[in-house]
Amino acid sequence: MNYKEFSQEKLDNLIHIQDLFKKKFDIDGYENWFYDSESELLRLYNSDEDEIYFRYIPVGSYSQNKQTWMWSWFNENSIEKSKEKVLAVKEFGAKNQYEKLLEGTFTSDKFDAWEFTSICLDFLNGIGAYKVDSNDLDKFMVIMAVEDIDSKDVQLLKQKTVECVQHGYSRPAFVCQHLDCKTARGFQEAFDTYKGMELEEDDDFQAWCDECEKVRIEHGEWNEESESFAQIQLICENCYFELKEFNQKSN
Structure with missing residues (x-):
């Protein structure tokens, strides 16, 4: 299977999973987001009474100005420890000679970014995907699980805010x-x-x-x-x- 066929298969799978993810958690119903790299938690919220927390794994980032993609495992400024799990995709790319899965950063577009996210979603067995927009930088995440609002990590996060x-x-x-x-x-x-x-x-x-x-x-x-x-x-x-x-x- 060539890369185009492989990535299209993963994109089709992402669309199906994302529809279920949005319906189950009403993702589009939250106006605000906040993520913490240290705890690897994503918070979606409208207010303190209307919020939800997810544990995530960073896939990578897309620069709108430079039109480049950077894999999370290549980003030295990223402190998320779980980014190492994305190396499994790189190893797969090496075995199958899929160049886009091998290079740390390169000229790209948003379509590529969603392709990469869909591939990681499959490899990591995520429950959905999410993109946060920070200035001209789009950060793509695989959502792994809902985090209990009373969990230790959430409470520690609130203490830092x-x-x-x-x-x-x-x-x-x-x-x-x-x-x-x-x-x-x-x-x-x-x-x-x-x-x-x-x-x-x-x-x-x-x-x-x-x-x-x-x-x-x-x-x-x-x-x-x-x-x-x-x-x-x-x-x-x-x-x-x-x-x-x-x-x-x-x-």
Whole structure:
């Protein structure tokens, strides 16, 4: 069987399994998503009372800007331990000389990405697939099982997050007191960010307005005076990116 026939067979299987997955868990009924690479948990939610958790295995990512695919096992920045399980697909590709299953990263398209996900779904015996969109990067996952909301891993995940009245649990972020979605004041960041990005252990989402930036530069650094002017506040990741979008586009 050539690769085209093989991949089409897996895609047909994905369509069938995905239909069952969506119907059983009402996947399209959730407006928001959040995933944690360390625990390998995906949270879909509308509120804290309307949420569901899944355990996942990362397949890979597709860059919309570069139009390239990268397998999860090739991604050195990915911390998910289960990505090693995807190497079984690479080994299969080597035996059958399927080049797309061998190379770590290469020029590709979204159709390829779903092909690869369907192949991994079959190899890993998953219950469904999911794609999260982070800026220009699409991350593809095989969903392995539903995670009990009272499980230890879910509770540990919630301890690492902040609870927002509007968005429920998500990662913490820090902004100055002046940023809001009423008046655009500019948006200065500690480093370039996008929603869903993986952070280093010691990193946080941090931003401040243009006036705070002027004060910071006047003092040469963040110190007692500049920090007193900024009055940094704790918010959730979702609020952070709402502030970013408003203050950047409206400024």
